[in-house]
Amino acid sequence: MNGQQEQTRKLLNLSLLAAGGTVLHALESYLPALSTLPGAKLGLANIASMLALIWYSAGDACKVVVLRVLLGSLLAGIFFTPSFFLSVAGAAGSFGAMAAAIYMSGGALSIIGISILGAVAHNLAQLLMAMLLARSWGVVFYLPWLLLFALPTGYFVGLLSTLVVRLVPFSFRLPLITTGKNRQDLTCKCRICRWSPHLPKED
Amino acid sequence: MTAGDVKVVLAVLLTAALASGSIFFWKNRVPQLNPVELTIEVDGQEKQRFFFSDLEAGGQHRIKGVLGYSLLEVGDNKIRMVESPCPDKICIGMGWISQPGESIVCIPNRVVVRIVGSNDNGYDALSR
Numbered sequence: 001m002n003g004q005q006e007q008t009r010k011l012l013n014l015s016l017l018a019a020g021g022t023v024l025h026a027l028e029s030y031l032p033a034l035s036t037l038p039g040a041k042l043g044l045a046n047i048a049s050m051l052a053l054i055w056y057s058a059g060d061a062c063k064v065v066v067l068r069v070l071l072g073s074l075l076a077g078i079f080f081t082p083s084f085f086l087s088v089a090g091a092a093g094s095f096g097a098m099a100a101a102i103y104m105s106g107g108a109l110s111i112i113g114i115s116i117l118g119a120v121a122h123n124l125a126q127l128l129m130a131m132l133l134a135r136s137w138g139v140v141f142y143l144p145w146l147l148l149f150a151l152p153t154g155y156f157v158g159l160l161s162t163l164v165v166r167l168v169p170f171s172f173r174l175p176l177i178t179t180g181k182n183r184q185d186l187t188c189k190c191r192i193c194r195w196s197p198h199l200p201k202e203d
Numbered sequence: 204m205t206a207g208d209v210k211v212v213l214a215v216l217l218t219a220a221l222a223s224g225s226i227f228f229w230k231n232r233v234p235q236l237n238p239v240e241l242t243i244e245v246d247g248q249e250k251q252r253f254f255f256s257d258l259e260a261g262g263q264h265r266i267k268g269v270l271g272y273s274l275l276e277v278g279d280n281k282i283r284m285v286e287s288p289c290p291d292k293i294c295i296g297m298g299w300i301s302q303p304g305e306s307i308v309c310i311p312n313r314v315v316v317r318i319v320g321s322n323d324n325g326y327d328a329l330s331r
Contacts, residue, residue: 113208144223147215
């Protein structure tokens with residue numbers, strides 16, 4: 001594959017991730033609330049951010065996140081309502097935490113651990129946004145519950161992401177793997193792949 | 204799950220425990236940040252208005268409604284209806300109210316008890 005094709009494939013894959021994230025984001029806002037806590041959501045759309053972070057760079061993943069939040073909110077009909085700002089805060093928080101965890105943990109965390117950190121940051125950011133929107137400190141009382149809630153949701157999303165990483169064919173990540181100038185450089189550059197022995201080693 | 208993941212989970216649990224502990228402490232130390240006001244309306248007109256701090260806990264309060272007298276019981280920064288001449292007693296079933304924005308409504312007797320307060324944020328609810 002030449003550089004042009006690689007770029008096209010990367011663009012296509014990122015678009016697929018953004019589209020998938022958009023659908024999950026919109027679908028999730030149709031689901032009944034899991035509990036009465038503000039911000040207590042499953043966070044399925046985080047799978048898209050997570051995969052984009054794993055397979056591509058933080059900058060590419062950032063584009064996916066922005067797209068899926070904007071499009072997802074438009075589809076769910078909550079654009080520029082308080083829920084939209086909660087969404088934005090949550091997505092930004094979880095993206096930031098997951099990106100930091102992937103690039104800074106140096107292999108100490110698995111996808112599940114990173115996902116839990118993302119879920120915690122998602123809930124914290126939503127709580128802060130809720131405080132701003134409501135102009136009240138009252139919501140701080142939800143903090144312990146939101147922290148606890150992030151554990152099962154983060155675990156679940158991490159598990160799903162792990163499954164996707166395992167099941168998606170190797171060719172999906174080809175652009176990343178063949179970005180190197182020569183064939184010797186055929187190792188996946190993403191950190192998760194470097195840590196996970198279960199990923200295909202064929203080249 | 205790696206050892207690092209377990210550490211993350213433990214750190215989250217610890218933070219949650221610390222947060223709930225400090226919130227519990229804070230809630231018990233500072234009884235009320237803002238003075239919470241109570242209004243009583245009869246037949247759409249405001250009859251009485253007072254602060255919780257002016258009422259003594261455990262006391263009772265009588266209001267003349269359209270049908271007769273409603274009896275309110277004052278608790279620790281909360282209030283409830285204990286007696287009402289209305290037929291269905293829905294107002295009594297509403298139980299204690301304590302948060303700004305909450306109200307006890309007795310439609311037959313035309314009595315509305317409402318808590319208004321400076322920390323009333325203006326939102327009915329936030330949907331996600």
